[in-house]
Amino acid sequence: MTDLQTDEPRVLAKTDEVPDAYVRPFYLEDLKRRVAVVRVGGALHAFDDLCTCGGTPCSLASGLLDGTTLMCQCHGSRWDVVTGAVERGPATGPLRKYEATEADGKIRATVSAT
Numbered sequence: 001m002t003d004l005q006t007d008e009p010r011v012l013a014k015t016d017e018v019p020d021a022y023v024r025p026f027y028l029e030d031l032k033r034r035v036a037v038v039r040v041g042g043a044l045h046a047f048d049d050l051c052t053c054g055g056t057p058c059s060l061a062s063g064l065l066d067g068t069t070l071m072c073q074c075h076g077s078r079w080d081v082v083t084g085a086v087e088r089g090p091a092t093g094p095l096r097k098y099e100a101t102e103a104d105g106k107i108r109a110t111v112s113a114t
């Protein structure tokens, strides 16, 4: 059992660990899952790293980022990292996004446990 409050912002990285146009995964030991963080045009976006395609459990952080579009390398699904909306299948589900903030040289995300 952990005393970490999952609905509170948690530190994922130092600011310089997520440069612009770069997707970085972070493993959350207590939740047993990865969250990806991307910085596009200076804005941070955080979302579950697991592709929503439902097939192979592929990491979105190893996909290709083109502007605000992230493409999964496994079957080519695409999402807008700003809105989380699907741009192209086979995935039909949006990215599961989390609030990401940056202050005091640290990147934080509020990740729900469920």
Ligand code: FES
Binding pocket: 051, 052, 053, 054, 055, 056, 057, 058, 072, 073, 074, 075, 076, 077, 090, 091
């Ligand atoms: S696993 Fe990502 S598109 Fe299928």
